[in-house]
Amino acid sequence: KQEVTQIPAALSVPEGENLVLNCSFTDSAIYNLQWFRQDPGKGLTSLLLIQSSQREQTSGRLNASLDKSSGRSTLYIAASQPGDSATYLCAVDRDDKIIFGKGTRLHILP
């Protein structure tokens, strides 16, 4: 059974710092891995999607990496801003299902 774990559960950092969010999954047979952002009471915003054959994807200040063999992904946020404060969810896609981690609640201190 696929399990997705995100560490840390919560993180507070001063504005301007670079930070890394971690995601691990137990079954490496995945189609893709996706990072989402969720603001309080809101739906999901897709940030980056990494296909199983890829190792990383970049969008602006965000960079996501994927190491399928070790079951790990990281989301790197450069030069953090208060607007980056949100919950970040990692999700792996296989067997027609997406399994979500519990998320990392990120708070950027102004």
Place this chain on the structure above:
Amino acid sequence: GAVVSQHPSRVICKSGTSVKIECRSLDFQATTMFWYRQFPKQSLMLMATSNEGSKATYEQGVEKDKFLINHASLTLSTLTVTSAHPEDSSFYICSARDFLSSYEQYFGPGTRLTVT
């Protein structure tokens, strides 16, 4: 990119009543749609998978008679919460996948259900 809409975005109902939530794929045909539920401060949990024209497949612990799912067309799936109770209050999100062109799932904006 592909767009998935949900209606309503927010609904408040009295205990014992039924509520229907619609999920539509606006610019693609969704051969498969998924329904998720999210309780406060928790992650999304898959409730059921529905394929157009066939019965939904429910995850363990999800009552199929309580959460009725209908996927009557390639662009519309509905989730009906029957005889709703306060513990059904949650954030419901649907997603849709078009297997013909992409393996990516596209998520709706969610529906906030409050049962009083």
